[in-house]
Amino acid sequence: MSYIAKPRVSHPGLPKNKLGLTTRDYEGTVSTLCAGCGHDSVTAAIIQAVFELDVEPHMLAKMSGIGCSSKTPAYFVSQSHGFNSVHGRMPSVTTGANAANRDLMYIGVSGDGDSLSIGVGQFVHAIRRNLNMCYMIENNGVYGLTKGQFSASADIGSLPKKGLPNQQEPIDPVSTALSLGATYIGRSFSGDKEQLVPLIKGALMHDGFALVDVISPCVTFNDHEGSTKSYAHTRQFYHHVTDMDYIPPAEEIKAKYAEGEAMPVELHDGSTIMLRKVDDEYDPTSRAAAFKYLRDHFNAGEITTGLLYINKERREMHDLMGNVDTPLAELPLDSLNPGSTELRKILKRYA
Amino acid sequence: MAKVNDVVIKIATVNGTGSASANGLLRKAIFRMGIPVVGKNYFPSNIQGLPTWYEIRVTGDGYQSRSDRLDIMVAMNAQTYAKDMAEVTSGGWLIYDSTWPRSSLLDRDDITVLGVPLSRMCNESFNGARARILMKNIAYVGVLAALLEIDLDIITELLEETFADKQHLIESNMKAIRLGYDYATENFVCPLPSKVEAMEGTSEHIIMDGNTAAGLGCMYAGATVGAWYPITPSTSLMDAFRNFCAEYRVDPETGKRTYCIIQAEDELAAIGMVLGANWNGARSFTPTSGPGISLMSEFLGFAYYAEIPAVIFNVQRTGPSTGMPTRTQQSDILSCAYASHGDTRHVLLFPADPYECFHMAVQAFDHAERLQTPVMVLSDLDIGMNDWMIPAFEWDDDYVPDRGKVLGAEELEAMEKFHRYLDVDGDGIPYRTLPGVHPKGSYFTRGSGHTKYGAYTEDSAAYQDVMDRLLAKWETARSELPEAEIVYSKFNKAAVLTVGSGHAACQEALDRLGAQNVNLNYCRVKAFPFSDSVREFIDNHEVVYVVEQNRDAQLRTLLMLDSEADPAKLVSLLHYNGIPINAGFVVDGVLGEIAKGRAA
Numbered sequence: 001m002s003y004i005a006k007p008r009v010s011h012p013g014l015p016k017n018k019l020g021l022t023t024r025d026y027e028g029t030v031s032t033l034c035a036g037c038g039h040d041s042v043t044a045a046i047i048q049a050v051f052e053l054d055v056e057p058h059m060l061a062k063m064s065g066i067g068c069s070s071k072t073p074a075y076f077v078s079q080s081h082g083f084n085s086v087h088g089r090m091p092s093v094t095t096g097a098n099a100a101n102r103d104l105m106y107i108g109v110s111g112d113g114d115s116l117s118i119g120v121g122q123f124v125h126a127i128r129r130n131l132n133m134c135y136m137i138e139n140n141g142v143y144g145l146t147k148g149q150f151s152a153s154a155d156i157g158s159l160p161k162k163g164l165p166n167q168q169e170p171i172d173p174v175s176t177a178l179s180l181g182a183t184y185i186g187r188s189f190s191g192d193k194e195q196l197v198p199l200i201k202g203a204l205m206h207d208g209f210a211l212v213d214v215i216s217p218c219v220t221f222n223d224h225e226g227s228t229k230s231y232a233h234t235r236q237f238y239h240h241v242t243d244m245d246y247i248p249p250a251e252e253i254k255a256k257y258a259e260g261e262a263m264p265v266e267l268h269d270g271s272t273i274m275l276r277k278v279d280d281e282y283d284p285t286s287r288a289a290a291f292k293y294l295r296d297h298f299n300a301g302e303i304t305t306g307l308l309y310i311n312k313e314r315r316e317m318h319d320l321m322g323n324v325d326t327p328l329a330e331l332p333l334d335s336l337n338p339g340s341t342e343l344r345k346i347l348k349r350y351a
Numbered sequence: 352m353a354k355v356n357d358v359v360i361k362i363a364t365v366n367g368t369g370s371a372s373a374n375g376l377l378r379k380a381i382f383r384m385g386i387p388v389v390g391k392n393y394f395p396s397n398i399q400g401l402p403t404w405y406e407i408r409v410t411g412d413g414y415q416s417r418s419d420r421l422d423i424m425v426a427m428n429a430q431t432y433a434k435d436m437a438e439v440t441s442g443g444w445l446i447y448d449s450t451w452p453r454s455s456l457l458d459r460d461d462i463t464v465l466g467v468p469l470s471r472m473c474n475e476s477f478n479g480a481r482a483r484i485l486m487k488n489i490a491y492v493g494v495l496a497a498l499l500e501i502d503l504d505i506i507t508e509l510l511e512e513t514f515a516d517k518q519h520l521i522e523s524n525m526k527a528i529r530l531g532y533d534y535a536t537e538n539f540v541c542p543l544p545s546k547v548e549a550m551e552g553t554s555e556h557i558i559m560d561g562n563t564a565a566g567l568g569c570m571y572a573g574a575t576v577g578a579w580y581p582i583t584p585s586t587s588l589m590d591a592f593r594n595f596c597a598e599y600r601v602d603p604e605t606g607k608r609t610y611c612i613i614q615a616e617d618e619l620a621a622i623g624m625v626l627g628a629n630w631n632g633a634r635s636f637t638p639t640s641g642p643g644i645s646l647m648s649e650f651l652g653f654a655y656y657a658e659i660p661a662v663i664f665n666v667q668r669t670g671p672s673t674g675m676p677t678r679t680q681q682s683d684i685l686s687c688a689y690a691s692h693g694d695t696r697h698v699l700l701f702p703a704d705p706y707e708c709f710h711m712a713v714q715a716f717d718h719a720e721r722l723q724t725p726v727m728v729l730s731d732l733d734i735g736m737n738d739w740m741i742p743a744f745e746w747d748d749d750y751v752p753d754r755g756k757v758l759g760a761e762e763l764e765a766m767e768k769f770h771r772y773l774d775v776d777g778d779g780i781p782y783r784t785l786p787g788v789h790p791k792g793s794y795f796t797r798g799s800g801h802t803k804y805g806a807y808t809e810d811s812a813a814y815q816d817v818m819d820r821l822l823a824k825w826e827t828a829r830s831e832l833p834e835a836e837i838v839y840s841k842f843n844k845a846a847v848l849t850v851g852s853g854h855a856a857c858q859e860a861l862d863r864l865g866a867q868n869v870n871l872n873y874c875r876v877k878a879f880p881f882s883d884s885v886r887e888f889i890d891n892h893e894v895v896y897v898v899e900q901n902r903d904a905q906l907r908t909l910l911m912l913d914s915e916a917d918p919a920k921l922v923s924l925l926h927y928n929g930i931p932i933n934a935g936f937v938v939d940g941v942l943g944e945i946a947k948g949r950a951a
């Protein structure tokens with residue numbers, strides 16, 4: 001993992017956001033991933049997304065587990081707190097962090113091994129709770145750091161660099177999340193920044209569990225012919241279902257949408273997702289229809305991408321529990337204990 | 352055994368028949384008469400239909416531990432009748448339901464057997480199977496009230512409190528009490544030579560179990576996030592926290608909660624949540640038991656190395672593996688002290704009773720935040736789930752929680768640069784920052800090798816520097832944690848040393864040994880790492896009897912490891928059958944060693 005700070009070179013021409021920050025201000029340390037790794041493109045997309053969202057760096061919390069993907073929070077927004085936890089357990093740490101402070105914006109970066117093998121239990125239960133976070137899976141079908149074993153997302157028949165093809169059913173994070181009731185589900189490709197950046201922005205602003213599954217090829221161990229997670233394979237079988245634009249609150253909708261082309265989805269903070277269906281048949285608000293569509297296209301060997309499902313009705317964890325609006329960590333402790341007089345009253349029940 | 356206010360009663364029933372309320376009524380009535388009393392549950396890992404026992408020790412002298420005598424057995428369970436009868440101490444009494452004949456084989460001529468037709472009486476007086484079963488249990492309270500001379504007015508008063516708005520229940524319960532009471536007074540010589548008599552021994556005292564006390568302590572400490580996975584015998588700790596919070600932590604205007612309890616998918620997730628919440632500045636805890644600690648181990652090592660506060664209650668049960676989940680033991684001492692791989696060690700607190708569970712719950716949060724490390728409170732099933740008579744807690748309204756070294760926005764603004772793991776003050780404790788406070792406070796929390804500045808490293812010297820600083824912090828912990836309780840006289844060459852729930856049995860044992868002119872000094876450790884006084888104490892004796900409730904002498908091992916005590920001096924007295932230790936075990940153990948030629 002990198003500890004090399006990037007040189008601070010100022011580019012006077014760089015655009016600034018509402019906080020007066022440039023994309024450089026949202027960068028982290030130098031990536032130590034392999035040259036051409038999909039994850040570095042995802043990192044760049046995250047930087048672009050939080051820059052465009054005018055996120056105050058210290059109000060963002062970067063969470064991860066273990067693996068190549070989980071290293072990446074060091075590579076963006078140095079001025080945010082990061083929590084690189086243990087393998088497969090990022091969801092529980094984020095759950096506790098969010099329980100303590102609901103005002104922060106949480107982005108968790110995980111991988112297919114971290115989320116679908118060792119951490120599948122925590123992944124599943126964070127969804128059930130509708131934890132308010134953006135959960136990214138940098139999905140490449142292999143374990144990189146341990147040199148190329150298949151992960152649980154490897155497709156049947158996909159070839160490893162050496163050895164026999166995978167024979168086991170893959171776990172698809174998107175249909176898994178759909179069946180468990182995730183309230184924002186998207187899939188994209190590290191090589192499609194245009195689709196990925198708005199998808200991440202929507203996920204960060206969505207009030208509830210937002211999954212962004214990103215096919216992010218491993219150039220070293222899974223980018224060869226016969227692999228179904230290579231750049232070439234992904235580009236060939238990429239099936240774009242929806243496009244979206246994220247429009248911040250109170251901002252004028254400038255883009256021109258043809259009649260019936262775009263479907264606006266207003267988020268809790270007043271921002272809007274303008275959803276454009278590339279396939280007219282697709283209904284991203286119906287779980288059953290989305291599930292069937294995804295399976296049909298999966299069986300045809302296609303990689304379905306875009307904002308695939310959104311549900312604004314289901315409340316996130318704190319609201320389901322009826323917790324106060326103030327972050328629990330910010331409540332003064334003396335307001336939390338009832339004092340000596342009440343203690344005496346309580347103890348009378350035990351006398 | 353004709354003594355006043357010194358009687359042990361055991362009630363054998365079947366679990367799921369409502370006997371708990373009858374037994375509670377009996378125990379409370381004696382307590383309300385001003386007589387010290389304790390209650391212990393012996394229950395199966397089962398929901399309904401298996402044998403269960405409740406033991407009430409009326410203890411005018413105030414001893415808290417399990418007695419080694421049994422004066423009166425109330426044998427309500429035919430399944431265990433033979434075993435129950437065999438358990439009565441010679442000269443004692445056995446009460447049974449004489450509705451059905453009892454095998455003549457099951458008889459003893461050294462005890463008095465009293466038959467009461469409880470089922471017949473209740474079947475004649477009550478309608479419905481459920482009511483008849485429940486009232487049969489209440490009726491034996493009436494029998495015991497007559498035999499022991501328990502004040503019926505107090506029983507009435509307790510029923511009125513319990514069923515304040517259910518008059519018909521007060522009446523039916525009193526009717527059942529009367530059935531038993533009248534039958535006993537008409538058929539037996541009442542009271543028995545062993546009986547109770549009102550005294551002034553319980554003022555400013557309460558009866559509470561340790562899990563309730565710890566749950567209450569968590570609320571008073573200002574804990575806001577509790578994460579847990581249900582496991583016997585720790586479950587009632589979170590139940591207590593939840594109930595107290597439901598009463599005191601709901602905004603009366605908005606109905607919103609100032610607490611968040613998350614039932615996790617497993618213990619791995621529970622501790623992960625606790626770490627996330629503490630990292631973010633909330634006081635957060637998890638209650639668990641041995642198997643839960645095993646699952647939490649990876650995260651505990653992470654928290655040690657990344658220096659994140661956490662409070663873990665381990666209500667220990669009988670291991671190894673699933674063991675006996677409803678029996679007590681102190682067999683997680685070593686697994687907690689060194690939970691996780693690598694060079695890892697954890698701060699432990701050892702409450703001896705529910706009183707200390709309350710106070711140590713509060714202290715645990717203070718120490719965890721001050722030391723930026725997990726603090727484990729090692730209770731056990733005996734403390735956690737049994738009814739102890741303890742002094743009523745006092746709460747100091749001037750209590751100021753110790754949140755440790757946390758930098759605020761203004762301090763960060765004034766700093767040139769913040770470094771997470773620098774030992775600025777020379778006590779081994781670095782400064783930390785909370786997310787959301789100031790951009791200058793940001794750092795990357797990681798379990799991988801890091802420098803004192805918080806950066807990732809694979810450099811040997813930089814890695815070792817942090818590991819050595821953690822040792823300096825360990826020594827700071829040693830000086831700040833609760834001191835051992837020590838009773839010392841230079842005239843005694845031998846001593847007893849114990850931990851946690853061994854305290855009550857040892858207190859009673861020391862009195863009994865003293866009465867036989869065997870005078871021993873005493874040390875009870877309250878925290879790990881051990882205070883320096885523990886090492887000195889051991890050094891000052893020829894023999895130290897280490898009394899603990901596990902097979903492998905885990906406390907003794909820890910004393911050798913942490914205080915470099917001379918192993919030759921440490922003689923183990925080990926009690927590990929799952930039943931709480933009693934004074935007789937300690938007395939016999941010490942006398943046995945003396946008989947072998949050990950110093951006294």
